[in-house]
Amino acid sequence: MTSHRSALAALGAAVVMAASPAVASNLTLTSKSLTVARACILTANSTTSVVGAETTVREGNPTNNYGTVTSTNVATQTNVNRRTYISFDLTKCNPAVAAGTTIKLATLRLFVTAIPAVCRTHDIFKATAAWTELGLTWNNQPFGTTLNNPVSASRTASLDVGASPCQNPTANQYVSGWNVTPDVQSFVSGTSTNYGWMIRDDVEASSTGRTATYTTAEANLVAQGPQLIVTY
Amino acid sequence: MHRPRPLRVGLTALAVAAVAYTVSVGHASSLSAGSRSLGAKNSTVTACDSDGFTILPNLSSSNVASVTVGGIASACATAAISVTVNNGTTSSSGTGTVPAGGGSVTVTLAVAVPAKDSEQIDVAVSGP
Numbered sequence: 096m097t098s099h100r101s102a103l104a105a106l107g108a109a110v111v112m113a114a115s116p117a118v119a120s121n122l123t124l125t126s127k128s129l130t131v132a133r134a135c136i137l138t139a140n141s142t143t144s145v146v147g148a149e150t151t152v153r154e155g156n157p158t159n160n161y162g163t164v165t166s167t168n169v170a171t172q173t174n175v176n177r178r179t180y181i182s183f184d185l186t187k188c189n190p191a192v193a194a195g196t197t198i199k200l201a202t203l204r205l206f207v208t209a210i211p212a213v214c215r216t217h218d219i220f221k222a223t224a225a226w227t228e229l230g231l232t233w234n235n236q237p238f239g240t241t242l243n244n245p246v247s248a249s250r251t252a253s254l255d256v257g258a259s260p261c262q263n264p265t266a267n268q269y270v271s272g273w274n275v276t277p278d279v280q281s282f283v284s285g286t287s288t289n290y291g292w293m294i295r296d297d298v299e300a301s302s303t304g305r306t307a308t309y310t311t312a313e314a315n316l317v318a319q320g321p322q323l324i325v326t327y
Numbered sequence: 328m329h330r331p332r333p334l335r336v337g338l339t340a341l342a343v344a345a346v347a348y349t350v351s352v353g354h355a356s357s358l359s360a361g362s363r364s365l366g367a368k369n370s371t372v373t374a375c376d377s378d379g380f381t382i383l384p385n386l387s388s389s390n391v392a393s394v395t396v397g398g399i400a401s402a403c404a405t406a407a408i409s410v411t412v413n414n415g416t417t418s419s420s421g422t423g424t425v426p427a428g429g430g431s432v433t434v435t436l437a438v439a440v441p442a443k444d445s446e447q448i449d450v451a452v453s454g455p
Binding site: 126127128129130131132133134135136137138139140141144145146187188189190199200202317318324326327 | 372373374375376378379380381382383384386389398403406415442443444445446447448449450451452453454455
């Protein structure tokens with residue numbers, strides 16, 4: 096019996112030895128990757144919208160304001176050029192985009208209802224001074240009345256719109272191509288004030304008129320409202 | 328020498344238990360002996376896409392019916408994707424699978440969400 100007890104004791108010790116590693120702390124666990132993203136979609140789609148503002152300024156009517164019109168234009172033609180000003184209130188994102196957040200992508204979209212007869216480049220510039228939807232005119236616009244100002248090279252982004260072949264060759268849909276990520280990042284980071292953007296034809300004062308028409312919030316069309324999509 | 332049967336059974340059972348325990352512990356290959364404390368540690372979860380997605384709501388009438396997520400890296404291929412749209416008063420989710428090669432996928436929401444001035448869309452890609 097003594098030998099039996101010894102054998103049992105030896106086996107018991109083996110169990111204890113085997114169990115000892117279980118208290119080790121360097122367990123390695125593997126898990127699936129997880130990639131997350133959040134987007135704030137601001138859509139100015141009604142006359143009462145408080146998330147965005149947009150209007151056209153017209154060289155041919157330099158003291159008129161068009162803030163209540165249901166469409167806005169970007170046009171190039173001698174003496175009758177048109178520009179679009181647009182802004183979005185990023186504080187309307189819910190939940191708010193925290194200051195200092197890294198913006199991965201910010202895209203501005205407009206719904207085009209009429210495209211130029213030939214492909215045109217529309218440049219978007221970060222506005223550098225305040226303006227109001229119901230007060231802006233050609234004469235008092237932040238970038239002044241000088242044509243092709245600011246220079247194209249200082250644009251944030253551009254897209255091509257017009258009859259095919261062109262990047263955005265079809266009317267009655269949102270155009271794509273205005274990536275305004277660096278501007279939105281600067282707004283969120285506080286390195287620049289959010290005055291929105293100005294959009295103009297890359298080459299103003301064309302001898303032949305080339306006009307694009309975009310829907311504004313005042314059209315009260317949910318599916319066509321100016322839109323800013325911020326992914327972070 | 329004659330051994331009592333119960334003792335033989337006991338020895339056998341103990342041996343089996345010892346082997347089974349050793350084998351089960353052996354599944355965790357990185358266990359090391361010598362530590363007698365149990366610690367905790369945080370570890371970063373990897374992401375299959377580092378440069379963000381394009382996220383576009385798709386409307387049906389005046390409601391967000393689906394969301395197209397694009398710009399998905401090929402490293403996310405076959406991963407499960409979940410999308411939630413919240414307009415502040417209504418929230419709905421949908422799920423899908425990232426196609427082979429990444430790219431884009433349209434996820435249909437369980438219930439369409441009325442489009443409003445401000446919407447939040449959350450995207451989660453789990454795996455592959």
